Amino acid sequence: MNPIATKVAVIGAGISGAVCASSLAKNGISVTIFESARGPGGRMSRRRETSEDERELYFDHGAPYFTSTNNDVEEMIRGWEARGLVAEWKQNFGSFDFNTKKFVNFEKEGLSKKYVGIPGMNSICRALCQEPGIESKFGVMVGRLEWLENEDSWSLTDVNGQDLGMFNGVVASDKSTFSQRFTQVTGKPPPLGISITNNFYLYLFLFIYFDWFLQSLSQKL
Numbered sequence: 001m002n003p004i005a006t007k008v009a010v011i012g013a014g015i016s017g018a019v020c021a022s023s024l025a026k027n028g029i030s031v032t033i034f035e036s037a038r039g040p041g042g043r044m045s046r047r048r049e050t051s052e053d054e055r056e057l058y059f060d061h062g063a064p065y066f067t068s069t070n071n072d073v074e075e076m077i078r079g080w081e082a083r084g085l086v087a088e089w090k091q092n093f094g095s096f097d098f099n100t101k102k103f104v105n106f107e108k109e110g111l112s113k114k115y116v117g118i119p120g121m122n123s124i125c126r127a128l129c130q131e132p133g134i135e136s137k138f139g140v141m142v143g144r145l146e147w148l149e150n151e152d153s154w155s156l157t158d159v160n161g162q163d164l165g166m167f168n169g170v171v172a173s174d175k176s177t178f179s180q181r182f183t184q185v186t187g188k189p190p191p192l193g194i195s196i197t198n199n200f201y202l203y204l205f206l207f208i209y210f211d212w213f214l215q216s217l218s219q220k221l
C-alpha cells in the first residue's frame with residue numbers, strides 16, 4: 001500500500017473515529033485523535049455516579065449493545081472478543097417502565113447475536129484509541145481546518161485558536177461538526193469551520209458498524 005496521507009487527524013473518539021483510527025494505524029499511518037470529551041466512547045460512553053449511600057454506579061448512557069450481520073464486522077468483533085473487550089449478551093433485554101417500576105416488553109431471542117462491551121460499552125473505543133501508532137488527545141475540540149496549499153497539509157486549530165498541528169489527511173467522524181442542522185438546533189455556527197482552497201484532498205471515511213448503518217464510505221472530494 002502506498003498511502004497518499006501518512007499523518008492523519010481523526011476528529012472524534014466514538015466508535016466510528018476509533019475504528020477508523022485503528023484501521024489507518026494498522027496500515028502504517030500515523031494517527032492523532034482529537035476528542036472534545038474527557039474520554040473516548042462518544043454515544044457509547046460510560047458514566048459514573050455516586051449513589052446516596054456512597055456506592056459507585058456505572059452505566060452505559062448510549063448504545064446498550066450492538067449486533068452485526070456483516071462478515072467483515074463479525075471478524076472484527078471476534079478479534080475484540082479475543083482481546084476481552086466484548087462478549088455476547090445472552091440474557092434478556094427489556095424496557096423499564098418508570099410508572100409501574102417494572103421491566104416490560106422483554107425481547108424475544110433475536111436472529112443476530114448481541115454484543116456488549118466489557119466492562120462497559122466504551123471499552124472498545126478506549127482500547128482502540130491506545131493502539132500503537134495512535135496518539136489520543138481528549139478535551140480538545142477542533143474548531144477549524146485550513147488547507148495550506150504550500151505545505152500540502154491541513155492546519156488544525158482548536159476552538160480557542162490554539163494550534164493543533166498539521167496533517168496531510170483529516171477524518172471527521174461526526175457529521176454534526178459540519179452540519180447546518182447544528183445551527184438549526186443551537187442557533188450557532190457549526191463548531192468546525194473549514195477554509196478550503198482549490199486542489200485539495202479531503203478524505204472522509206465514515207465507518208459505521210451498526211446494523212442500521214452497515215456501510216462504509218470513502219469519498220474523495
Ligand SMILES: Cc1cc2nc3c(=O)[nH]c(=O)nc-3n(C[C@H](O)[C@H](O)[C@H](O)COP(=O)(O)OP(=O)(O)OC[C@H]3O[C@@H](n4cnc5c(N)ncnc54)[C@H](O)[C@@H]3O)c2cc1C
Nearest residue numbers: 012014015016034035036042043062063066141142174210
Ligand atoms: C440512547 C442511545 C441508545 C442507542 N442504542 C443503540 C443500540 O442499541 N445499538 C446500536 O447499534 N446503536 C445504538 N445507538 C447509536 C450508537 O450509539 C451510535 O450510532 C454510535 O455510537 C455513533 O458512533 P459515532 O462514532 O458515529 O458517533 P459519536 O459516538 O457521536 O462520536 C462522535 C465523537 O466526535 C466528537 N466530536 C464531535 N465534534 C468534535 C470536534 N469538533 N472536536 C473534537 N471532537 C468532536 C464527539 O464528542 C463524539 O465523541 C444508541 C444511541 C443512543 C444515544
